[in-house]
Amino acid sequence: MGNFWSGRNNRASIALALCIALSGGLTGSPSWAQSETAPSETQVVPPPQFLDPETPIARAIQSEMSPDLDQGLVLHYGERAFAPVWFTEDGLTENAHLTIAAMAAANEHALNPNNYDPLGFIKRSETATSEQDWARFDIDLSVQFLRYATHLSSGRVQPNAVNKALNLFPDRPDPKNLFKAVARSEDFSAFLDSLAPQSDNYARLKRRLGQFREKAAEGGFTPIPDGEVLKPGMDDPRIAVLRQRLIEEDIPGAADHNGEAYDGALVEAVKTFQEYHGLATDGVIGKNTLAKLNIPLQEKLIQMELNMERRRWMRDDLGEFYIFSNLADQNLKVVRNGKTIHTARVVVGKPYHATPVFSDQLEYVEINPFWNVPYSIATKEYLPKLKQNASALSGKQIRVFQDGTEIAPTQVAWNSYSGGNFPFRLRQDPGDGNALGRIKFMFPNRFNIYIHDTPSKSLFSRAERAFSHGCIRVSNPFKLADVLLADVNANPGHWETIRDSEKRTVIKPAAPIEVHLTYLTAWMNKDGSTHFRKDIYGRDKVLLEALRTAMTQNL
Structure with a gap:
């Protein structure tokens, strides 16, 4: 034999x-x-x-x-x-x-x-x-x-x-x-x-998962005791423990600090930790930062394992030229030939208007767009206001149309209509007050989701940015247009000139640009930094339960 x-x-x-x-x-x-x-x-x-x-x-x-x-x-x-x-x-x-x-x-x-x-x-x-x-x-x-x-x-x-x-x-x-x-x-x-x-992103996360498992086997991360809010320049008996905790998670610069004063390299290391965890990078160790420092390592392992599953759902090759927006991270990047050539903060859907995950292709960019108010917003948000005051749209540059004909809002008996009986279309004119801002990036899809400018610029400064009805608002949108439409016109400021003309203009990209809206709460970057994000939509919990069910049923 x-x-x-x-x-x-x-x-x-x-x-x-x-x-x-x-x-x-x-x-x-x-x-x-x-x-x-x-x-x-x-x-x-x-x-x-x-x-x-x-x-x-x-x-x-x-x-x-x-x-x-x-x-x-x-x-x-x-x-x-x-x-x-x-x-x-x-x-x-x-x-x-x-x-x-x-x-x-x-x-x-x-x-x-x-x-x-x-x-x-x-x-x-x-x-x-x-x-x-x-x-x-x-x-x-x-x-x-x-x-x-x-x-x-x-x-x-x-x-x-x-x-x-x-x-x-x-x-x-x-x-x-x-x-x-x-x-x-x-x-x-x-x-x-x-x-x-066969993607580097998957391989990196797999490697980091193995390293974190080794740390867990050695006892995990050192917890930081409770205490007063720790601000740069303060002395605190917890400094040595804080330094050790950051070293354990391989946060750059932590090992360069000495003494019991919260200053110098240790403050910068805390800012780096905050960046890795999607927090405001102010160096202040308050309730939120302390909570992130004390998350059990086991929870991070689970989060990494869930995101390895998500990576298995994704294509290895996302295209030569693409937009990648991680909804959990509330950021966007543009990648061309494997290199990130632009990044931007974004505002995504509120938890009860969660932005879906899908891929599509950018078809056109529209400068000075109209905003055709979605039916759900028109009936749930504007109709109640119109019932109370027929002039509620005054000053918002929103027009009312019925069967293609514009009608005056004050001539409509709004109390006669409801969400199931609303024959009107609301449309907002282009301008600074337009809900879409001055530019939108269109990849027509059944979810009516797209990327656009916004008049609410202040939201981009917040660490958590889930405030929209589902669409993605992007910071510095005309810089994004410069990057995406460089093959059409590479002159800096060209698209702003069109904006200032007040003329509605549609531009098609010269090369195919894929759009990937994703949801990742843990990943490892090329520089070795490992990032974790808050599960803003509760999708980690749903996936965890689904995996446990599949395991027990041996599917």
Whole structure:
């Protein structure tokens, strides 16, 4: 029969043994999952010598084809005449060993190894004696590999099924094509690695998760005792503890500070910590900053694990030229050929007007736009005011239209209408008081969401900026226009000149520009900084519950 532990199979088995040793057992699981104690027995015993290595096992596999199996998987077995995928007459293949090892190490990707039962396959390989035993083994390993590949490449749960505001539909692996790729693979280890998102953002967060887990195993972060608000220049007995706490989270500059005065490098380190956590960067350690300093490391681990799931939903390649707005971060960036060429603060939807997550393409930019008041705003906000005072629109440059004809608001019996009976359209003229400001960036979509200017500039100075009805208000919008429309006209100030002309103007970009509205509450930047944001829409909580449910149901 041959020795499983020699030659190529030996290298695979060593990989499995190392995986077990490094992970502390095959059943290691994400922070949000319960784990069980893994048995220490790991030896894999080869399958029995079949008198006919093909026909009997093929018949056994065919007889084990359940109606509940994925049809793509059934077709794959049928095309190979029901020959086993994971073993030959010489024993388990190297691919089988590497697959079991990969599933055992799923915790590195914030997936739960228990969902793929790697230890179970080791035990079954020790006890299987018949063709039927090995047929079930082969089919079950195929099923679990398909599940593992699906979870790793496109997520544990379907985003839109978890939350209708997440309009993401990641491609799930096609079983037939997946197993064909397995058969064709010359470097199966590389193939397994390729199943995970191939983006630097995912790789960085995965690496940082591992580092934070090590810190958690060492005892976590040192808590900061309560006390009075700590301002720069003050002396405080907590200074040494604060310094140690910042060093533990690798905040730059913290280790450069000495003494018991809150000054110099330590103040700058606190400002950096505040930046990393989406707080006002004033260096003052008040209630909010102290709370962030004392968040249990376990909660940060969970937050990172949730955002690895979100990264699995996203495409690896977001395009050559794109707008990326993280709603949780309330910031926007423009990326071209892999480089960030512009950043801006944004205002996003209030929690009860939460901005949805989706991708689209910028179609045009409009300077001096009209604002066609959305039906919901017209009926819920303006109609009650008009019922009280028919002149409520006076001074707002909002006109009333019915069937395309403008009518005077004072000539309408507003008390006769309701949200279900409102035949009017409200439109605000261009101008400084226009709700859209002087420019809007349009990517027409069914949510009626777009990026625009605003007359309410003061909101951009706030640390938390969730104040809109769902659309995204952007700071320095004409600077954004300069960046996005540089291929149309690169002269600085050109678009402001059009603005000042008061003329409504529509400009189309010269090259396709993708728009990605995302929701990420934890990420790691290229410079090594790790960022966490408040879950303004409660989507972390919803996703956490969905992942726990999926785990218990073994989906």
